[in-house]
Amino acid sequence: MVDRSFEFDVATSVREVSIVDGAHHFEARVHDGWDIAGNANGGYLLALVGRAISAVTSRPDCVTITAHYLAPCPAGPARVVVTPVRSGRRFATVTASLFRVDEDGKMKEVLRALATVGDLATDPGGPSAMQRSMPDISPFDECILMSGTSVNDFAHLHGRLATRGEPADIAFRSGSPSGRAMMRGWFDFADGRSVDSNALLLASDAFPPAVFNLSLPMGWVPTVELTVHVRAVPAPGPVACFFTSRFLQNGLLEEDGEMWDTKGVLVAQSRQLALAPRG
Amino acid sequence: MVDRSFEFDVATSVREVSIVDGAHHFEARVHDGWDIAGNANGGYLLALVGRAISAVTSRPDCVTITAHYLAPCPAGPARVVVTPVRSGRRFATVTASLFRVDEDGKMKEVLRALATVGDLATDPGGPSAMQRSMPDISPFDECILMSGTSVNDFAHLHGRLATRGEPADIAFRSGSPSGRAMMRGWFDFADGRSVDSNALLLASDAFPPAVFNLSLPMGWVPTVELTVHVRAVPAPGPVACFFTSRFLQNGLLEEDGEMWDTKGVLVAQSRQLALAPRG
Numbered sequence: 001m002v003d004r005s006f007e008f009d010v011a012t013s014v015r016e017v018s019i020v021d022g023a024h025h026f027e028a029r030v031h032d033g034w035d036i037a038g039n040a041n042g043g044y045l046l047a048l049v050g051r052a053i054s055a056v057t058s059r060p061d062c063v064t065i066t067a068h069y070l071a072p073c074p075a076g077p078a079r080v081v082v083t084p085v086r087s088g089r090r091f092a093t094v095t096a097s098l099f100r101v102d103e104d105g106k107m108k109e110v111l112r113a114l115a116t117v118g119d120l121a122t123d124p125g126g127p128s129a130m131q132r133s134m135p136d137i138s139p140f141d142e143c144i145l146m147s148g149t150s151v152n153d154f155a156h157l158h159g160r161l162a163t164r165g166e167p168a169d170i171a172f173r174s175g176s177p178s179g180r181a182m183m184r185g186w187f188d189f190a191d192g193r194s195v196d197s198n199a200l201l202l203a204s205d206a207f208p209p210a211v212f213n214l215s216l217p218m219g220w221v222p223t224v225e226l227t228v229h230v231r232a233v234p235a236p237g238p239v240a241c242f243f244t245s246r247f248l249q250n251g252l253l254e255e256d257g258e259m260w261d262t263k264g265v266l267v268a269q270s271r272q273l274a275l276a277p278r279g
Numbered sequence: 280m281v282d283r284s285f286e287f288d289v290a291t292s293v294r295e296v297s298i299v300d301g302a303h304h305f306e307a308r309v310h311d312g313w314d315i316a317g318n319a320n321g322g323y324l325l326a327l328v329g330r331a332i333s334a335v336t337s338r339p340d341c342v343t344i345t346a347h348y349l350a351p352c353p354a355g356p357a358r359v360v361v362t363p364v365r366s367g368r369r370f371a372t373v374t375a376s377l378f379r380v381d382e383d384g385k386m387k388e389v390l391r392a393l394a395t396v397g398d399l400a401t402d403p404g405g406p407s408a409m410q411r412s413m414p415d416i417s418p419f420d421e422c423i424l425m426s427g428t429s430v431n432d433f434a435h436l437h438g439r440l441a442t443r444g445e446p447a448d449i450a451f452r453s454g455s456p457s458g459r460a461m462m463r464g465w466f467d468f469a470d471g472r473s474v475d476s477n478a479l480l481l482a483s484d485a486f487p488p489a490v491f492n493l494s495l496p497m498g499w500v501p502t503v504e505l506t507v508h509v510r511a512v513p514a515p516g517p518v519a520c521f522f523t524s525r526f527l528q529n530g531l532l533e534e535d536g537e538m539w540d541t542k543g544v545l546v547a548q549s550r551q552l553a554l555a556p557r558g
Contacts, residue, residue, distance in 0.1 A: 063531070064504040064552045066345040068372050068395050070365045085391050086349045091503070093347050093391065095374065112364050112372065114393040116347050116503055126530020126555045129493050131460055131523075181410055214408050224370070224395055225343040227506050229552050231528055244410075247545050249510055251405020252342070254548055266526050269533055271550055273343045273508050276405045 006193035007033075007160055008202070011044070014052045014080055026052045026080040030073055030100065037154040039072040042111075042223045043205030044157070049096045049113050050198045052080040057092045057117050061197045065115035066227040073110040077101040091118045120197070120233050134260040135242050137184045138166055146170070147190065155208075162188040162238075163206060172212045181245040183210040187259070188238035195239045195261075197230050203239055204228045204257050204270035210245045211253060211276065219277030221253075226272040237262035251276045285472035286312075286439055287481070290323070293331045293359055305331045305359040309352055309379065316433040318351040321390075321502045322484030323436070328375045328392050329477045331359040336371045336396050340476045344394035345506040352389040356380040370397045399476070399512050413539040414521050416463045417445055425449070426469065434487075441467040441517075442485060451491045460524040462489040466538070467517035474518050474540075476509050482520055483507045483536050483549035489524045490532055490555065498556030500532075505551040516541035530555045 011031035018025045034044040046067050054060050078100050085093040093116045099107040137143075143164035146155075166184035171177070187195060187203040195203065209221040242258045257270035290310035297304045313323040325346050333339050357379050364372040372395045378386040416422075422443035425434075445463035450456070466474060466482040474482065488500040521537045536549035 064347070066393055066504070066506060068343070068364075068393055070372060085347075085388065093349060095391070095393075109364070112374070112393060114345055114347055114374075114391060120529075123529065126557055127495055127527065128529055129460075129490070129495060129527040131525045131527075181408075211408070216406055216408060225345070225506075225508075227345060227504075227550070229504075229531075229533060231526070231531060246410045247510070247548070248406065248408040248410075249545055250399075250402065250407055252508075252510060254508060266528055269526070269550075271506070278405055 006189070007191050008189055008193050008199060012048045012051045012198070014048070014055060016055065023081050023083040024056045028078045028080050030075050030078045032075045033156050033160055035075065035156050038074055040075065041157045041205060042069055042226055043202040045073060045098055045111055046113070046226065046228070047198050047201040049080055049098050049111065050201050052082050053094055053096055053115055053117055054198070056082045056084065057094060059092055059117040059119050061118055061120045061230045061233065062115050062201060062228060063091060063118045063120070064227065064229050065113055065201065066225060067111050067113040068225050069111055069223050071108060071110045073100050079107060090123065091116045120230065134240060134264055135258070137240050137242070140164060140186045140238055143167065143186055144170060157206060160190055161206060162190045165207070169213060170208070177215060178213040181210045181214055183207045183213065183243040185241050186238040187241050194236055195234050197233055200230055200234065200239065200259055200268040201228055203241055203259055204268060205272070207241060207243055209274070210243045210255055211248055217277050221274045221277055224273045224275065226270065228268055228270045230268050232265050232267045234261040234267045235263045235265065239267060248276055286470050287468055287472050287478060291327045291330045291477070293327070293334060295334065302360050302362040303335045307357045307359050309354050309357045311354045312435050312439055314354065314435050317353055319354065320436045320484060321348055321505055322481040324352060324377055324390055325392070325505065325507070326477050326480040328359055328377050328390065329480050331361050332373055332375055332394055332396060333477070335361040335363065336373060338371055338396040338398050340397055340399045340509045340512065341394050341480060341507060342370060342397045342399070343506065343508050344392055344480065345504060346390050346392040347504050348390055348502050350387060350389045352379050358386060369402065370395045399509065413519060413543055414537070416519050416521070419443060419465045419517055422446065422465055423449060436485065439469055440485060441469045448492060449487070456494060457492040460489045460493055462486045462492065462522040464520050465517040466520050473515055474513050476512055479509055479513065479518070479538055479547040480507055482518055482538055483547065484551070486520060486522055488553070489522045489534055490527060496556050500553045500556055503552045503554065505549065507547055507549045509547050511544050511546045513540040513546045514542045514544065518546060527555055
């Protein structure tokens with residue numbers, strides 16, 4: 001059951017209204033305050049869609065989900081449509097679309113997703129052979145709260161979060177980029193909600209772009225595509241996040257993410273393809 | 280125009296037969312000899328779908344394509360269905376499905392894809408800031424041809440390719456795994472066809488799994504999901520390929536790929552989520 005007292009649960013709530021030709025239609029709302037300068041954060045939108053996917057499949061974990069972003073999305077009424085593709089013992093595969101609904105009822109698709117979902121807590125599992133452990137990051141208390149600073153007052157998303165940034169990686173905000181395309185921090189919610197599997201979809205896109213630490217023009221870095229692999233259910237506490245971009249080439253860049261829980265377990269990987277700011 | 284004298288072009292040819300509710304239907308054939316032990320290689324199937332996507336969109340490059348693999352696919356008649364989602368100036372987004380067609384005409388979906396495509400040769404581009412260059416690999420002539428060896432006689436795919444493996448990385452075939460989850464090599468076609476944008480989709484899945492270099496049970500490593508970002512049109516010649524797996528955890532692993540052309544340009548990145556062999 002959803003605890004309505006947590007902002008993230010309210011902002012990602014969906015209500016099934018019909019099934020048309022096998023497609024499950026949900027009423028939803030893109031909520032205020034999960035945006036960067038008026039456009040809803042891509043990770044938040046993915047988490048909203050993830051809620052509907054879990055409702056249709058009765059499986060909590062997006063083992064792999066890919067979203068292609070089609071248009072910016074301001075706050076307002078929305079619709080999510082989830083269409084089952086295949087349902088197996090271990091995994092189910094679905095497609096999903098998020099539409100914003102204009103005042104005249106016209107729908108515009110803002111995100112198309114493809115996901116294979118499962119239940120990692122009961123997954124049969126298999127061998128492990130980790131080639132490395134969690135990268136270096138300063139302890140939570142030594143990282144810097146991202147919200148409540150005037151340098152960040154367009155990133156309203158951070159008002160909902162208790163996310164902290166590695167000091168060296170967020171010094172770009174005061175004009176001192178590190179020179180390394182890296183962004184590290186701890187993801188957490190401002191209202192104490194625990195970081196579950198669905199929240200990892202938000203975490204994967206909730207930090208400033210790693211390329212802000214290069215000496216490039218600053219500006220919007222629109223996501224073309226975002227893939228998240230949820231690899232384990234997070235233990236309680238904040239989630240350590242590591243983002244790097246290695247290849248900014250001809251205006252296109254990848255950003256790779258790793259998310260680790262407080263027990264040192266890899267809980268998610270992400271990769272997005274994005275467009276570089278043109279200044 | 281397709282040059283019918285090259286095997287890859289024949290094996291990925293598609294013929295549009297109808298448009299139903301905006302979905303473009305293509306007749307195709309999953310050809311013999313592009314398989315591992317009887318099941319068509321996932322990269323080959325992705326390239327087959329890529330051909331149909333380019334036909335519908337008139338755009339040659341899968342800037343980002345994700346496939347979810349739903350069932351194994353032996354050789355035989357097939358159908359590809361491509362449905363446009365959005366068409367913009369720079370990019371177009373589509374979904375696509377590949378079905379195998381049984382003797383009684385029954386269709387079974389084997390792959391669902393989501394792609395955003397463009398034309399990188401005429402793309403407006405933008406800034407570059409590469410954080411590193413191509414990783415180390417032995418010259419083409421010092422790498423070892425993967426085809427024509429008895430240790431590989433189930434991997435029929437290699438008979439179509441002139442792909443070469445870094446000696447240290449393919450010594451697992453004679454019982455000497457390197458201990459590092461890395462697989463390097465050069466991708467090329469046996470019949471001299473050039474490696475174009477679509478062939479990169481094949482290259483992304485055409486090498487033995489990097490985890491074969493760990494001391495684990497050997498066996499099939501089924502791909503759950505494969506994403507390829509085509510980053511540039513390759514220059515003539517073979518393409519250097521680098522695959523690594525960092526995190527094999529509870530039976531799930533990612534494999535990350537980089538592909539570089541003979542001029543040292545990054546032409547593609549890939550990531551797949553796969554299931555570890557259970558021995």
